[in-house]
Amino acid sequence: MDLSGYDLLTTAVLLLDGDYRVRWANTAAEEHFGLSRKQMDGLDAQALTHEAPSLIKVPLRGLPWAWLYELPMRQTRLDDRQHARTEREAQRESLRNLAHEVRNPLSGLRAAAQLLETELPDPAQRDYTQVIIAEADRLVELVDRLVSPQRHGLDLREFNVHEICERVYTLLQAEFGRQVLIQRDYDASAPELKADFSRILQALLNVGRNAGQALTENPDIPAPKLVLRTRVAHQLVLSSRQVRLGLVVSVLDNGLGVPESLRDRIFHPLLTGRARGTGLGLSLAQEYVQQHGGIIEFDSVPGRTEFRLMLPLEPIS
Secondary structure, three states: OOOOOHOOOEEEEEEOOOEEEEEEOHHHHHHHOOOOOOOOOOOOHHOOOOOOOOOOOEEEEOOOOOOEEEOOOOOHHHHHHHHHHHHHHHHHHHHHHHHHHHHHHHHHHHHHHHHHHHOOOOHHHHHHHHHHHHHHHHHHHHHHHHHHHHHHOEEEEEHHHHHHHHHHHHHHHHOOOOOOEEEOOOOOOOOOEEEEEEHHHHHHHHHHHHHHHHHHHHOOOOOEEEEEEEEEEEEEOOOOEEEEEEEEEEEEEEEOOOOHHHHOOOOOOOOOOOOOOOHHHHHHHHHHHHOOOEEEEEEEEEEEEEEEEEEOOOOOO
């Protein structure tokens, strides 16, 4: 029986044996459960789907499988993503306007500190003006990061996404490798991606570093692990459209999970749950991916958090 047609569906489909064990899953099911077909093979389907809000069960006769389970995707999913994107864009536009208003006073503050420094009789007092100048420069840099993502157009070229994954893996290994087990799980069938190499690299690095920092800043995680994973996805639903073919690059970790209080606002600029965070990493990552017609989503429970960079393998409209 040719099962390729099931991969064109946006609903998750599982084929089970008589003991209700998964024997095959379509691409939408891989995306829904965050597991590959191989990983789902033999799993108890009823345990896998017990939290599903709706489930269609179809008995099969005369086929190698006994049951077909289908998990319909919520019809409002695309609308929810479009609403969330519109809300984030409005927030970022407000921040850009604020950033422009802040820049001029900062420039004046810096200039005044430099002028004051030349008038001070005691060289030791210049340490204070240097602090003012350094802090003004730091704030200007922060403002620039708020405004910068849309200053220039995308520099599109074709490349294999695993080039980016390997570079991010190397950087994460250098930063967190002594404390975190970092693994790779790549889909070798992933085709070439046409995108802005540097922006997708920065987006994945931001997400990866966020996961690494969450793992290393909490001593209660006994065996911290981070996984970089790629999958080709069919009929992928993005922020503003559905595409026939897409690419999902995931960052998974076994940390404590995203706090409930942050889940609805995790991609908002300047929002952070970490003492030393700026709140810009995930926000900029989301914006860079959205510039490519994609979206970043996440699922999180204690012990398993997955952030997914979902990108179209079709021209940006």
